[in-house]
Amino acid sequence: MILYKTDAEIELMKQSARLVSKTLTEVAAMLKPGITTMQIDRLCAEFIRDHKAIPSFLNYHGYPFTICASVNDVVVHGFPNNIALKDGDVVSIDFGVILNGWHGDHAYTFLLGETSEDVLQLMRITKESLYKGIEKAVAGNRVGDISYAIQEYTERKHGYGVVRELVGHGLGRSLHEDPQVPNYGKRGNGPRLKENATLAIEPMINMGTKDVYTDDDGWTVRTRDGKPSVHFEHDVCVKKNKALILSDYSIIEKAEQANSNLNTSYYTLKHEAVAV
Template identity: 80%
Template structure:
């Protein structure tokens, strides 16, 4: 596990914030009729204009700048030309390299009207992210984060917590140690020290935890076809309270100002 200096954490905050600013650009314009390829183009252009590099593009052969996962797609969805429609939920996951450091986080948007069950899934998944972040303090263990997320989603609401995909360390590399599962036992796993930077990212299914990967080798979908929600923050472990490097507040402000997006779960 690589622990960063204060100066390096400050640079990582710039990277994480650029991801947040890019997702804010999506929140401003997202609406039914748009395609996920258009989302990819918006993000790629914004990142390039800010003298950064899209982390995901060509990463292990991934052919796009962002992952756009709609409805029953859990993560790693390929942008495509299918128009989005009212009632879709869309996770946009992306990373940038700025000044040599990665930022990487995700946000799930709701287009128009959805069922109360979907609203609850989005709300609870977002809540679980912050439950996990609360445990990202020095001398706690990775299992404490994992347990907090699982407790809030699976044990309280009966949702499926994806096992095959996990959060991770972040830094000069997009994926560093340790892995950060969204399920587990308190007191288990590596002990966290100050200035460890993590990408914490609950991936929560309305139904079964079971998933499968499509023939493209990337797109992960729920086995039962029910929706999945994904939120992700970049977080620095500190002594008393975790420091969140990414910024949802600017995304949420744009989301609330966009009449095509549903924020009634707030």
């Protein structure tokens, strides 16, 4: 059953989502080669608690950390560790917070230093696919319209692997609510979207095969072929004509661009693509 929120509840959810965005902004400012994802986990935990919120992921079904830190071929659910990050790493940070009883939950992928054109392209296409999905998150459409838009752009147009085992989801007082929001599917299929449904839309796109496997830890999901994966996620509220994005990438992007250790050259690729 899809749970619809009041306008007042949407405002509270926006506060939760924006705290995730602010925390990711702190990550964007401190990321550099030599630091570890465990250091990032500690920073996020402290920042969240300093803002009177609770980490959503910590102890969720036994998950032992505040964040998921997925590097290179890790798609999602990577455990933070004490391995130093290095130039060329693809680093996805995903986590949630509970603030005033409501969850925020989104993800952002960063690039450290120099990398290949193939990785830059994967970053651009995955991020753009997120917004193509969001464009379909309007009242009267169906979940399959979001799914189709993401798959069409990433898999059919660019040949990337769209992960099947992991999907987006509803969001609210619970971290995972109905409906599930796959990144693949058919237009016109799935539950019909109504105003004030709240969704976490999150394309998880692999450079190579769509196939994945889970490490012995029971959490870490990797690409079957060892090629990199990229993950972007926004918290979104369904509206009549245009979806309301509750999270805020603009502050993350500003910090990312100000950090000389991070590679944002795919932004230029994006602007060129839009201009065509």
